[in-house]
Amino acid sequence: MQYSREEMLESVPQKGFFGHPRGLGVQFFMEFWERFSYYGMRAILLYFLYDSVSHGGLGFSQTVAQSLMSLYGALIFMTCIVGGWVADRLVGSRAAMLIGAVLIMFGHIALSSPVGGRTSFLLSMLLIIVGTGMLKPNISAVVGGLYDKKDPRMDSGFVIFYMSVNMGAFVAPFIVGTLQSSFNYHAGFGAAAVGMFIALMVYVIFNKKSLGLVGKDVPNPFSPEEFKRFKVSLVLGVAAIIAILVITHLTGTLTFNNFSIFVTVLGVVLPIAYFSTMYKSKKTDKVEKSRLLAYIPMFLGAVMFWSIQEQGSSILGAFVDTNTQRNLSGIIGFHYTIPAAFFQSVNPLLIVIFAPIISGIWTKLGKKGPSTPIKFAIGLFLAGVSFLIMVIPTMGMTSKTLINPFWIIISFAICVIGELCLSPTGSSVSVKLAPKAFEAQMLSLWLLTSATAQAVNAQLVRLYDIWSKSTYFGFLGALAIVLAIIVAFLSPWAVRKMEGIK
Template sequence: MKTPSQPRAIYYIVAIQIWEYFSFYGMRALLILYLTHQLGFDDSHAISLFSAYASLVYVTPILGGWIADRLLGNRMAVIAGALLMTLGHVVLGVESDTTWSLYLALAIIICGYGLFKSNISCLLGELYDRDDHRRDGGFSLLYAAGNVGSIVAPVACGLAAQWYGWHVGFALAGIGMFIGLMIFLSGHRHFRDTRGVDKAALQRVTFVLPAWGWLVAMLCVAPLFFTLLLENDWSGYLLALVCVFAAQMVARIMITSPEHRRALWQIVLLMVAGTLFWVLAQQGGSSISLFIDRFVNRHWFNVEVPTALFQSVNAIAVMVAGVVLAWLIRPEGSVRSVLRVWLKFAAGLTLMGAGFMLLALNARQGELHGQASMGMMIAGLALMGFAELFIDPVAMAQITRLNMPGVTGVLTGIYMLATGAVANWLAGVVAQRTTESQISDSAIAAYGHFFSQMGEWTLVCVALIVALVICARLLFTSSTPRMQESRHD
């Protein structure tokens, strides 16, 4: 049986997705190293800025989705976002003696990411009818494309930065985004059936100015606003306000839908567990990257491997493990136990904890022998990458099973807020423990103690989850016979 081909437009979406991941993860792999090596930031300052930036890129898609829904349409929002990200990387790629240009560049990228990130998936969704069975395959292709970009980016940008300088590495990330945008624009004729700019809404006057005037003003002011947040380390305040608003939305959904309240509480708990997981996983861009740069023996056949290249290990592990799991695991029945969902979460956290324990062992070996092992480092990072497959896909599938019109998208956005923005900000707070420990201990010992604590805390959480699953299972099995007896009476 011949499989129906995908819409032609998807290949242009996939192309820009690859290059967007290339630009974002290429810059992300260099950022913490650039702050500490080139700008001379101490670890505490560098980690704070890195976590604030990584947090804010997950806050802005909320506003970007609103702008696309009401004014620009998904395609124009994607184009505007790609242009802003290209501009941000260009500013970052220009050598400057001031840190203000760094904050401005990051702020522009944050704004661009807000317009791009959520709307690229929505644009892909527009290509299919509601019951089109090609939809799942299209989103799988988009996910795989992103992983390709995140694998290649740290290698290309890391080597460029090492051979030609930091700003060349950042500029290469910007060039990648521009290439993706040009490919995307070349396929404009395939997007004729997608929703375009709402011209009537743009011309509607509100508070003296038309909507397009307010939009232009916002695009000019927003980068300055985020620049001030980054420069003064105020991102936590904005995040707190957004989280209060999100909590109110969840509470309102629970009040108006009492029949779904139990399932909603389960999703809230999944959000909490997912946030914990990503607090640990996001150490890869900050504390783990600094450890690799300073203490891992990165020489391979008399060639020094750039620290940025290790950022590719995670994406490679996700790709390889995803293929293996898809081949080994058979589809389950239509009814999926909530207990099984939590056991998958426990499996993901176990792998994450095991990865940190391996890093702790590597740090102790490095303390004894002078340098940590590159092979053991790669193995630990691979375990952490493998763990991702047991977290987000499981949680997102559980959210979509609610089948509540007008609510699924909101809960998905709140889940991304928790596991993206909140987790990245908390990851910075947690990573500060490495700088505090170095006051009373040697640096490599401080990292070993930190990794060990992360692994221990994670495994304690796993034990708690497993215990709760066992208790719930016992309660369920013991209550079932009683229910059956009452029915016979």
């Protein structure tokens, strides 16, 4: 079934959630609980991976654990391509969201099981990766579908929606981290499973009256001939994957290092192939192609930004655990050490605090505000500064040095302001610049900025143990600032290519 954008907008109550469409509230609360489950799990996952088996962990080395975190993040966002494609061509955004939510819930249930060890871990990762890929691009696509493309409320609507992500991410590490430190890792993962169940219930109860027809359509359905070819390609593709796995296993080349390199290469190749497919499509007209070209510098800037931001849970996550003063005994009069997982709440807390301020600034400035490419440049510049700040406390430090935790908080705070300039704007502009035939898939392309960043991070984290910490932070910080300057320089060209989209 296909509906026009006008039909979908007419089916949605345009007021009812702080001056925004009522459906934004449904998406807000579903995303809150889904992100609660994801960030709660992620707050302790790194430590679960490198903690010893005797302490309930999986016993990987810290470097492998950090690389696994990056690969996991990369694969989650890569599968967003599949999620966007399934929505655009097979079932629509709403159905894809629901399928994804169910898979994620079962993934967290598998992770919370105290039996199975690494096998249970791999099964849970598969379910969460595929499930998140189905849900993440489509929940954003439905939010975008609640507004007319020229509705000035859209940017602030995405900022409000983004707050739900960070409210869930703020609460989760406290609950999951406390359960993990008081009981065990699996108790913490169990709380994440409960959070995902609540997300499902919120959606099932409230979606029909608030979301109307939005996300019910299939924008680019198969013709009967195309569907026949698709089924043949699917069977051949699955057979090829099985053959490759069998051959690499028998030849001893199915190693973590080789898989890591493969994912990194895939992270670079996928967005190029994806962009080329949309640009060359006969369904993409001249104006839409121009807008896609404008998207390129913003995409590259976002990749660099997420490369730094996502290291908050890998590089900085381990740094908090091993090189940050967390013992408060001398301050509060009795023995208490802050669980390392609690620091994963700093970033979302700051976003919840700053998001209304940034949203208010953009709303007040209106047409006088910076262009979208300049917002990207500002965000990327601040990400670079957040890493350059870390050079100061890490100069000359040893493996046993413990730094003041306020350095971490300051670094997070600077990056957060940058994130609020770039991330909600990126979601919004992806909706605005999307060719009509690729609306959900354009959100998948946006999410590939994080996939590519984390695929590259899987190799970058190896340098962390080779270089000094100050060199590592200084190099990436300086690189981000240089790229921010380039994006700012290209902004007039990008604005022209956006063909009237602000």
